[in-house]
Amino acid sequence: MAEKEAIRVIDEKCTGCTLCVKFCPFGAISMSGKKAVIDLAKCTLCGACVESCKFDAIVIREKEEKPAKAALSSYKDVWVFCEQKKSGVQSVAFELLSKGRELADKLGVDLCCVLLGDSMEEACGDLIARGADKVYLVDSPKLKAYQDDPYTRVLTKLIAKHKPEIVLCGATTIGRSLISRVAVALETGLTADCTGLDIDPEEKILLQTRPAFGGNIMATIISPDHRPQMATVRHKVMKEAVPDPGRKGRVIKEEFPEDVYMSRSKLIDIVEELEETVNLAEADIIVSGGRGVGSKENFGIIRELALSLNAAVGASRSAVDADWIPYSHQVGQTGKTVCPKVYIACGISGQIQHLIGMKSSDVIVAINKDPEAPIFSVATYGIIDDLFKVLPILTEKFNQTLS
Amino acid sequence: MKIIVLIKQVPDTTDVKIAPETNTLIRDGVESIINPFDMYAIEEALRVRETLGEGEVIVVSMGPPQAEEALREAISMGCDSAILLSDRKFAGSDTWATSYTLSQAIKKVGDHRVIFCGKQASDGDTAQVGPGISMHLDIPQVTYVKKIEKIDGKSATVERMTEEGYDIVETPLPAIFTVVKEINEPRLPSLKGKMKAKKAEIPVWTAEELTCDENKIGLDGSPTRVVKIFTPPPREGGQLLKGEPAETAGELAGILKGLIIG
Ligand SMILES: Cc1cc2nc3c(=O)[nH]c(=O)nc-3n(C[C@H](O)[C@H](O)[C@H](O)COP(=O)(O)OP(=O)(O)OC[C@H]3O[C@@H](n4cnc5c(N)ncnc54)[C@H](O)[C@@H]3O)c2cc1C
Numbered sequence: 172m173a174e175k176e177a178i179r180v181i182d183e184k185c186t187g188c189t190l191c192v193k194f195c196p197f198g199a200i201s202m203s204g205k206k207a208v209i210d211l212a213k214c215t216l217c218g219a220c221v222e223s224c225k226f227d228a229i230v231i232r233e234k235e236e237k238p239a240k241a242a243l244s245s246y247k248d249v250w251v252f253c254e255q256k257k258s259g260v261q262s263v264a265f266e267l268l269s270k271g272r273e274l275a276d277k278l279g280v281d282l283c284c285v286l287l288g289d290s291m292e293e294a295c296g297d298l299i300a301r302g303a304d305k306v307y308l309v310d311s312p313k314l315k316a317y318q319d320d321p322y323t324r325v326l327t328k329l330i331a332k333h334k335p336e337i338v339l340c341g342a343t344t345i346g347r348s349l350i351s352r353v354a355v356a357l358e359t360g361l362t363a364d365c366t367g368l369d370i371d372p373e374e375k376i377l378l379q380t381r382p383a384f385g386g387n388i389m390a391t392i393i394s395p396d397h398r399p400q401m402a403t404v405r406h407k408v409m410k411e412a413v414p415d416p417g418r419k420g421r422v423i424k425e426e427f428p429e430d431v432y433m434s435r436s437k438l439i440d441i442v443e444e445l446e447e448t449v450n451l452a453e454a455d456i457i458v459s460g461g462r463g464v465g466s467k468e469n470f471g472i473i474r475e476l477a478l479s480l481n482a483a484v485g486a487s488r489s490a491v492d493a494d495w496i497p498y499s500h501q502v503g504q505t506g507k508t509v510c511p512k513v514y515i516a517c518g519i520s521g522q523i524q525h526l527i528g529m530k531s532s533d534v535i536v537a538i539n540k541d542p543e544a545p546i547f548s549v550a551t552y553g554i555i556d557d558l559f560k561v562l563p564i565l566t567e568k569f570n571q572t573l574s
Numbered sequence: 575m576k577i578i579v580l581i582k583q584v585p586d587t588t589d590v591k592i593a594p595e596t597n598t599l600i601r602d603g604v605e606s607i608i609n610p611f612d613m614y615a616i617e618e619a620l621r622v623r624e625t626l627g628e629g630e631v632i633v634v635s636m637g638p639p640q641a642e643e644a645l646r647e648a649i650s651m652g653c654d655s656a657i658l659l660s661d662r663k664f665a666g667s668d669t670w671a672t673s674y675t676l677s678q679a680i681k682k683v684g685d686h687r688v689i690f691c692g693k694q695a696s697d698g699d700t701a702q703v704g705p706g707i708s709m710h711l712d713i714p715q716v717t718y719v720k721k722i723e724k725i726d727g728k729s730a731t732v733e734r735m736t737e738e739g740y741d742i743v744e745t746p747l748p749a750i751f752t753v754v755k756e757i758n759e760p761r762l763p764s765l766k767g768k769m770k771a772k773k774a775e776i777p778v779w780t781a782e783e784l785t786c787d788e789n790k791i792g793l794d795g796s797p798t799r800v801v802k803i804f805t806p807p808p809r810e811g812g813q814l815l816k817g818e819p820a821e822t823a824g825e826l827a828g829i830l831k832g833l834i835i836g
């Protein structure tokens with residue numbers, strides 16, 4: 172029975188040194204009768220204890236059925252699923268192309284795009300210019316806008332046919348809804364919302380790094396025995412691939428019987444409702460307001476600064492709860508996760524639930540009159556002052572020089 | 575007719591901190607809560623039961639024995655009954671194995687018309703379990719649901735939140751919905767609910783009872799493996815800009831212009 176446990180302590184080898192207790196990030200190990208005991212309810216099998224043990228007394232069980240290496244090596248190439256909306260390829264795809272190119276070069280394989288949509292042929296050239304060796308294009312009026320069923324079927328069939336070793340997709344609402352289903356259909360591993368990707372130089376497998384616990388810890392995850400290795404990647408973390416018009420590549424058109432495009436649910440309408448013209452997730456600069464802004468009318472001061480910078484407007488939950496601005500602008504644990512180049516927090520205290528949503532921004536600016544506000548602990552630049560005094564001057568300066 | 579809600583017990587993330595010396599999570603005194611998004615799932619299930627005037631709301635969680643607390647809390651809010659999926663064999667489950675195991679439980683419950691999940695769990699933030707279940711059960715899904723416009727026993731029209739606004743989607747039932755915060759305001763437990771929760775018998779289902787394929791649960795059923803856990807590098811020490819508003823704003827404008835243009 173003990174051998175069947177996912178992780179176990181070999182009592183004969185355990186010296187009771189307690190090193191593993193200290194190393195377990197999840198507090199899952201305790202000592203009982205001078206031997207380490209692992210609480211499986213808390214254990215995540217991260218392996219920190221296995222590494223820490225000097226006596227090889229902790230083992231994680233190997234999986235029982237391992238696929239033959241040959242079966243895995245029949246999978247080749249790195250794929251990028253290119254999300255499109257209203258026939259425009261979304262910028263997250265360009266970010267995946269630069270990362271995908273790097274991974275494909277390390278593996279010595281092709282970088283391929285998958286593009287699903289209606290009359291999308293013109294977009295293929297740009298994808299090739301940005302690094303794709305091949306573009307698999309599936310063109311049908313039925314694929315014009317994203318729908319779960321047809322997109323899942325088409326992508327699953329394409330992967331089963333061409334056998335890529337890696338499939339990347341943006342961690343957007345569409346990406347996350349689609350890829351999770353495809354991974355289940357293909358019985359393969361999927362890592363959500365990665366912020367780092369690399370190739371293990373020896374094993375040639377994909378190392379997928381992502382934040383967990385709201386960014387308090389980072390985890391590196393692999394799918395050693397399954398192909399393809401699939402990951403969704405957070406928007407705005409990787410740089411966009413720059414087009415090189417001289418690049419050459421091939422467009423491969425794929426067609427499927429009509430029933431593949433069938434959808435059980437029906438998309439009735441697509442409604443765009445963002446107040447501001449700039450999409451929060453796409454924005455390079457975000458100006459956010461919190462309870463310190465004081466009222467709905469006062470939010471105008473945030474909007475004006477945003478306008479002067481061509482930035483999007485964000486908000487803390489307190490501002491949303493007070494009805495000063497719609498929920499679609501909320502940043503944080505129960506709102507959106509954003510990663511702009513510059514995030515300007517005005518009158519936001521910086522509680523952990525807010526920080527979770529914005530702390531990976533490149534540069535964070537905090538304007539708050541309370542010197543003790545936690546937002547200053549993550550801020551690259553801080554101003555301890557009244558936002559009503561600072562913001563108008565800032566806005567004026569930008570209006571002058573950026574126009 | 576059954577309305578099923580899937581909830582996960584998670585550590586209250588506000589309290590998760592890293593001890594700088596040992597580089598580990600400080601877990602002492604960390605409370606467990608129902609994943610915040612799952613509270614909205616519970617509330618919406620109760621509302622659907624009210625709208626339809628029929629149906630039984632069953633909450634299901636897979637986790638260690640102490641996840642029972644979360645299930646009792648759900649009952650105190652008004653859910654009819656609860657089931658805990660707990661077995662050492664489930665240890666090490668990733669989202670593939672979790673969605674398989676939950677699907678087996680849903681099949682065993684039977685007669686499911688609507689299934690609710692949270693948008694994502696706050697400990698893992700994967701948002702993969704709901705869509706995974708829709709595949710295992712072969713039913714339609716709508717993710718990021720922010721409003722149920724219309725629902726009867728056969729179909730539902732819902733709003734799915736997108737980056738730009740929302741889509742209006744009509745789906746036949748049974749279907750699975752993952753919900754976002756905007757959908758409702760969860761109710762507080764009632765006194766009657768609390769009494770009921772205290773007395774409720776919560777069955778524990780194991781791998782055997784779920785007739786799980788042992789190769790699809792726990793470690794064996796999980797394609798992914800965590801190989802390393804580490805603390806993100808701390809943000810570089812910030813810089814305070816000092817002086818009168820005119821000075822600080824001027825300095826900041828200069829810095830930002832450099833960043834934006836350069
Ligand atoms: C489960 C859960 C989920 C949550 N999810 C989120 C989430 O997604 N996003 C989120 O933001 N919050 C979230 N919260 C709420 C979060 O804990 C905080 O309550 C919230 O972020 C506080 O918003 P705030 O900083 O605007 O308000 P406060 O904390 O009230 O801070 C206002 C700040 O403004 C400053 N101020 C006041 N007047 C001025 C002035 N004139 N000039 C300059 N500064 C001024 C004050 O010094 C203060 O620091 C969540 C909470 C829970 C329990």
Ligand SMILES: Nc1ncnc2c1ncn2[C@@H]1O[C@H](COP(=O)(O)O)[C@@H](O)[C@H]1O
Pocket residue numbers: 580581582609611612615634635636637669672676690691692693694695696698699700701702703704
């Ligand atoms: N162990 C679990 N037990 C019950 N429901 C779960 C479990 N894990 C995830 N879920 C459900 O799936 C949703 C998404 O979780 P995740 O994919 O882990 O982010 C959660 O909001 C829950 O509704």
